[in-house]
Amino acid sequence: MRFLFIADPLDHFKIYKDTTYAMMREAARRGHELWACEPRQISWHSGGRVTASAREIQLTGDPNAWYTAGTDDLVALADFDAAVMRKDPPFDSEYFYATHLLEQAEREGARVINSPRSLRDHPEKLAVMEFPQLVPPTLVSRDAQEIRRFHALHGDIILKPLDGMGGLGIFRVGPDGLNLGSITETLNQQGTRTLMAQRYVPEIVHGDKRVLIIAGEPVPYVLARIPQGNEIRGNLAAGGKGVAQPLSPRDREIAAEVGARLAPRGLLLIGLDVIGDRVTEINVTSPTCFQEIQQQTGFDVAQVFVDALERTVEQGRR
Template sequence: MPGPKTLLFVADPLEAFKIAKDTTFSMMREAQRRGHRIAACEPRHLVWRSGGPVQAMVRDIELTGGGPYDWFRETGSAMRALKEFDAVLMRKDPPFDPEYFYATHLLQQAERDGARVFNSPRALRDHPEKLAIMEFPQFVSPTLVTRDPEAVRRFHAEHGEIILKPLDGMGGMGIFRVGPDGLNLGSITETLNGQGTTTLMVQKFVPAIAQGDKRVLVIAGRPVPFSLARIPQGSEIRGNLAAGGKGVAQPLSARDLEIANALGPVLAARGLLLVGLDVIGDVLTEINVTSPTCFQEITQQTGFDVPAMFVDALEAALA
């Protein structure tokens, strides 16, 4: 690809990055290795004044190769229009709260100004990470989305052992398992649905969680050949790394490939350059689009260079 590009990462504060495992850091490192210039801002720095383009107070940075507290050097800062960058990468971690929602609207206006934004702001809004699986029922376990406690009770009576989760949770927060005895089902439902004011998701329990909640990365419609199985530890039912799960990289199974190959081109065509599919056993449980992770864990354990595959795809999109 001719010439270096200038890339703006919209992300969490740089000082909070845990570079030993951070995926956005690995993207930056690979991009800089290829000669691209790196800049960063936070969603709170986005500004849109009537009659003008969307701008942000941007930090130009260079990665130093240093440790966790001196991994970058700021080389300048200025208010700049997002359309001045060759690519804007939205890498703000969940939750998808009102401020994230508003940021997607500002980023969509930046697209109208002429910016190239990855993942597409519209696609981020159109694919809530829990609800997005409902478009692909052939790959999911029995699932119910409701705020009606009686519907939850009927679903439990039908399936015996279930998982309940909030639609806006992240990192395994707020996930409950209820066994055939229904112990605490009413209390858990009330907690999650806010006495009938909040919608929740209920799914048939998948015992294969014991072998891990697999993160299958899909880049520009193509699956990374290895997943990261997040395996629950001790008495936990949650495999999320944030909840103490152990990450073990492994080749994609035939079913993983089937799901990724079916969804990948569809999601890529909607502007989702990077997607993280969560698969337990043979079923799809979540479609992550906001800030998919696990690049470093897969690369370190298998030798497959996930950041290189991502930057290849980004360069191809900008060509």
């Protein structure tokens, strides 16, 4: 099979932990043909098909020069067996436009993973609002007074931007309300930007668990990202410590409920952020933690993903 990976620049990959690299490595092990491009290299000419200036790549096994690449070639996305969209957030206007180009490619016969429409319809912060029974009390607003009322009701809250990633821009405001106004003004930019407030979940001290769902089924291990020192953020990018753990019965229940609803929408890979027994985010753009789980448990998440990818391609051919 021929797979096109749409991702950030290959030279920026940290292959010792990169999930997209793990996917590529497993696909290459099976003899599949790998191509790569960035979203900026996708084009659509009127009257023509959606194309990408892409390169075929070969993995070398050398961590210092992990791939070799051919020359750029203009290829139609519909000519691949699958195009795997792995561009990291932020979900900005350029990402939004990319989903429209990818959706047009689907109309031309391309198979895009995850579904571009579902990527667009499930922003990673807002997607949790479909599952009020699973999330902590949550408010989405740009209204400073509404945020003050939410804080007065719940006492200890987390504030974060809707377009953040890696723990960037996350603040905790305790019962004393110290700096609530200043933090709100910083995040909502004087009422022009919408933000999210959630009741603080004290179980964060035990980790923000990444629960992976592939083709509707949960991976049997999670990566608990545990805050270090005085941090409230467990994100690995913010210095959290990743500890792989078996999926708990409650994690499995949560994953089954979310997977049953979202997987049929073309979301082959979903990453839940679970603190205690509450979902705080649903990640569908480029969920990670494949390698950390494999390194600590021996369970090959990439193998499960490529199995599911191959099945999706075969089912689409029938």
